[in-house]
Amino acid sequence: MELQALLARLQFAKVVNYKEDINIDSIEQDTQKVTDGTLFICIEGDKFDGHQFAHEAVKKGAVAIVANRVIPKLNVPTILVRDTKRAMAILADAFYQHPSQQLFLVGVTGTNGKTSVSHIVDHMFHVANKKTALIGTLYTKIGNQKLETKNTTPDSITLQKTFHDMIQKGVEVVSMEVSSHALVQGRTWGCDYDVAVFTNLTQDHLDYHKTMEEYKKAKGLLFAQLGNRYSEKQPKFAVLNGDDPASEEYSRMTSAHVITYGIDHPADVQAKNIRFSASGTTFELESPVGRAVVETNLIGKFNVYNILSAIAVGIVAKLPLNTIVDSIRSFHSVPGRFELVKGGQSFPVIVDYAHTPDSLENVLQTVKSLSEEANIYVVVGCGGDRDRTKRPLMAKVACSYATHPIFTSDNPRTEDPMQILNDMVQGVMGLPHEIIPDRKKAIYRAIHEANDEDIVVIAGKGHEDYQIIGETKYDFDDRKVALEAIREKLTKEIKEQS
Ligand SMILES: CC(=O)N[C@H]1[C@@H](OP(=O)(O)OP(=O)(O)OC[C@H]2O[C@@H](n3ccc(=O)[nH]c3=O)[C@H](O)[C@@H]2O)O[C@H](CO)[C@@H](O)[C@@H]1O[C@H](C)C(=O)N[C@@H](C)C(=O)N[C@H](CCC(=O)O)C(=O)O
Numbered sequence: 001m002e003l004q005a006l007l008a009r010l011q012f013a014k015v016v017n018y019k020e021d022i023n024i025d026s027i028e029q030d031t032q033k034v035t036d037g038t039l040f041i042c043i044e045g046d047k048f049d050g051h052q053f054a055h056e057a058v059k060k061g062a063v064a065i066v067a068n069r070v071i072p073k074l075n076v077p078t079i080l081v082r083d084t085k086r087a088m089a090i091l092a093d094a095f096y097q098h099p100s101q102q103l104f105l106v107g108v109t110g111t112n113g114k115t116s117v118s119h120i121v122d123h124m125f126h127v128a129n130k131k132t133a134l135i136g137t138l139y140t141k142i143g144n145q146k147l148e149t150k151n152t153t154p155d156s157i158t159l160q161k162t163f164h165d166m167i168q169k170g171v172e173v174v175s176m177e178v179s180s181h182a183l184v185q186g187r188t189w190g191c192d193y194d195v196a197v198f199t200n201l202t203q204d205h206l207d208y209h210k211t212m213e214e215y216k217k218a219k220g221l222l223f224a225q226l227g228n229r230y231s232e233k234q235p236k237f238a239v240l241n242g243d244d245p246a247s248e249e250y251s252r253m254t255s256a257h258v259i260t261y262g263i264d265h266p267a268d269v270q271a272k273n274i275r276f277s278a279s280g281t282t283f284e285l286e287s288p289v290g291r292a293v294v295e296t297n298l299i300g301k302f303n304v305y306n307i308l309s310a311i312a313v314g315i316v317a318k319l320p321l322n323t324i325v326d327s328i329r330s331f332h333s334v335p336g337r338f339e340l341v342k343g344g345q346s347f348p349v350i351v352d353y354a355h356t357p358d359s360l361e362n363v364l365q366t367v368k369s370l371s372e373e374a375n376i377y378v379v380v381g382c383g384g385d386r387d388r389t390k391r392p393l394m395a396k397v398a399c400s401y402a403t404h405p406i407f408t409s410d411n412p413r414t415e416d417p418m419q420i421l422n423d424m425v426q427g428v429m430g431l432p433h434e435i436i437p438d439r440k441k442a443i444y445r446a447i448h449e450a451n452d453e454d455i456v457v458i459a460g461k462g463h464e465d466y467q468i469i470g471e472t473k474y475d476f477d478d479r480k481v482a483l484e485a486i487r488e489k490l491t492k493e494i495k496e497q498s
Pocket residue numbers: 029030031032042043044045046047048049050053150151152153154155156179180181182185187
């Protein structure tokens with residue numbers, strides 16, 4: 001694409017060192033990815049100032065630079081803009097030919113449930129015979145092809161390029177997780193969402209957002225940025241959780257159509273007469289397009305919310321109600337979310353990604369409702385270099401529901417694991433708990449101690465197949481470690497019996 005054509009997208013940008021039009025072969029914000037013909041965008045980030053890398057980018061082949069100031073001794077055209085992040089989103093959208101406008105794009109935000117809801121939505125459209133794709137914490141998935149992701153929501157260049165590649169592969173519907181970090185950093189500027197979903201708002205990420213009010217505002221950006229043309233062909237919808245107080249504010253922030261879902265308060269898409277069991281959940285659905293009985297393998301009230309929000313997406317996309325209900329019935333699970341580890345042991349071992357006070361409470365409440373008598377072992381830690389204030393709250397939740405809480409390390413990152421554990425303990429002074437900093441030893445302990453009627457929950461890392469200690473990523477998978485522990489226990493039992 002020609003530089004002039006791209007420049008036309010940036011209103012009132014100044015250009016220095018411009019001699020003649022040049023061709024732009026790629027747009028990048030990271031020097032690692034620069035090749036001949038790149039337009040390099042300098043971003044002032046949290047760790048680095050990308051303007052420092054402009055000369056290196058030119059050495060690697062960059063033919064033009066976007067910056068917020070003149071960079072001395074740079075001999076390529078420099079496009080000066082006030083906000084390079086905004087310019088990046090605008091240029092990426094233009095360079096990849098406005099791909100999100102050609103897709104049915106569903107964005108899911110909220111503290112907990114984004115990965116779960118985006119997977120249910122993806123499956124629903126797949127069942128409705130659409131070619132689907134997914135972007136989120138676990139991966140970017142196009143059909144059955146899975147690509148690794150660095151962030152839950154990628155930067156605007158990666159995102160627009162990904163949409164473009166998806167269109168080349170025939171994708172029609174994309175379900176994506178939209179993190180609060182992404183919204184604040186403008187990673188999703190330029191995304192033309194058709195539906196924006198809100199799951200819930202509870203405490204997390206206060207290391208980044210500082211206050212719950214700021215965190216709430218961050219999530220609200222998704223709804224504020226939904227298109228506001230009331231086109232008959234492609235109306236825009238905000239799908240809001242009628243049982244979460246934040247929805248009231250989001251409903252005022254958006255000019256799109258609003259559809260609510262809920263259990264406890266009246267909502268457009270409502271679950272009634274919910275019946276929970278260890279093998280699944282059923283409920284009666286009331287919706288603007290009719291009633292139905294919904295059956296699912298998923299368990300817990302929180303999953304009813306996840307399902308209701310996905311159903312609301314199906315409804316606004318005008319999928320037939322029977323297709324929606326069929327897709328919920330055939331949806332199995334998301335890796336690392338309430339995942340049962342089956343090694344032939346006589347008690348359930350559950351690996352779950354709960355890493356916030358609210359998600360931990362939801363999962364433990366669900367576990368407790370399965371059996372009031374069971375001893376519950378919970379192995380849990382808190383991530384380092386993340387919200388410190390959630391640590392005592394998570395510990396308190398663990399002690400409120402579990403008979404045997406074992407505090408251990410999650411991803412300590414650059415923090416001292418003992419300091420993280422100490423922060424947790426502040427929430428449970430005087431309440432019984434065990435501290436085993438080594439996660440493997442903690443998992444082994446829970447599994448070796450547990451008996452027939454007990455339940456073991458290993459929380460916080462879910463699908464993660466690594467543990468970050470310092471700056472190093474070590475192989476570590478809760479599911480594999482739990483299986484090894486189960487095998488060791490069973491072998492020991494057999495030996496003792498013979
Ligand atoms: C704090 C934070 O969110 N940082 C994100 C941010 O990085 P940044 O802009 O601050 O980048 P930086 O490292 O300071 O570098 C500045 C600029 O210099 C460039 N650079 C840097 C070094 C170099 O050698 N060459 C070079 O060109 C960089 O590419 C960048 O353009 O923008 C990057 C691109 O979008 C993100 O990858 C990065 O996520 C980091 C890795 C991260 O850990 N983020 C987490 C907190 C996060 O975003 N999590 C949410 C999920 C949370 C949840 O809901 O659970 C997510 O969406 O992933």
